[in-house]
Amino acid sequence: MTLKMDVPGLQAFLARDFGQVAEDFRVERVDADGLTLRLRVAERHLRPGGTVSGPSMFGLADVAMYLAILSRIGPVALAVTTNCAIDFMRKPQAECDLLAHARVLKLGRSLAVGDVMIFSEHQPDPVARASLTYAIPPK
Numbered sequence: 001m002t003l004k005m006d007v008p009g010l011q012a013f014l015a016r017d018f019g020q021v022a023e024d025f026r027v028e029r030v031d032a033d034g035l036t037l038r039l040r041v042a043e044r045h046l047r048p049g050g051t052v053s054g055p056s057m058f059g060l061a062d063v064a065m066y067l068a069i070l071s072r073i074g075p076v077a078l079a080v081t082t083n084c085a086i087d088f089m090r091k092p093q094a095e096c097d098l099l100a101h102a103r104v105l106k107l108g109r110s111l112a113v114g115d116v117m118i119f120s121e122h123q124p125d126p127v128a129r130a131s132l133t134y135a136i137p138p139k
Helices: 007-017 056-075
Strands: 026-033 034-039 080-087 097-107 111-120 125-135
Touching: 007 026, 007 056, 026 056, 034 056, 056 080, 056 111, 056 125, 097 125
Parallel strands: none
Antiparallel strands: 026 034, 034 097, 080 125, 097 111, 111 125
């Protein structure tokens, strides 16, 4: 499979089209197996109890899957999330960045389905798992 967007292209797309959140994320890897996205955890991502907030982890999963899909279809800004289910499994460490590993399981003409595993950096066990579906606009 040929990718339509590489790491620099995806990072530039984020900066251009989603400047309000682009600084929070860094694309670490993209290849035929999927994409790894880093959430640079900052004070605004934390909740009481010394953990990363659920909305921050949801956002990480959503952006990771979005970019994994765009790496295959190109810069289609109007592809949108139609469904997401997320399981929070462990408390992420507040002082560590989070890494999301996204896989596109099915890429059709109008829908894409994938999953995302989220890890605290340097920890072997996942802190969350998400399943997402995206609608892809007609060409």
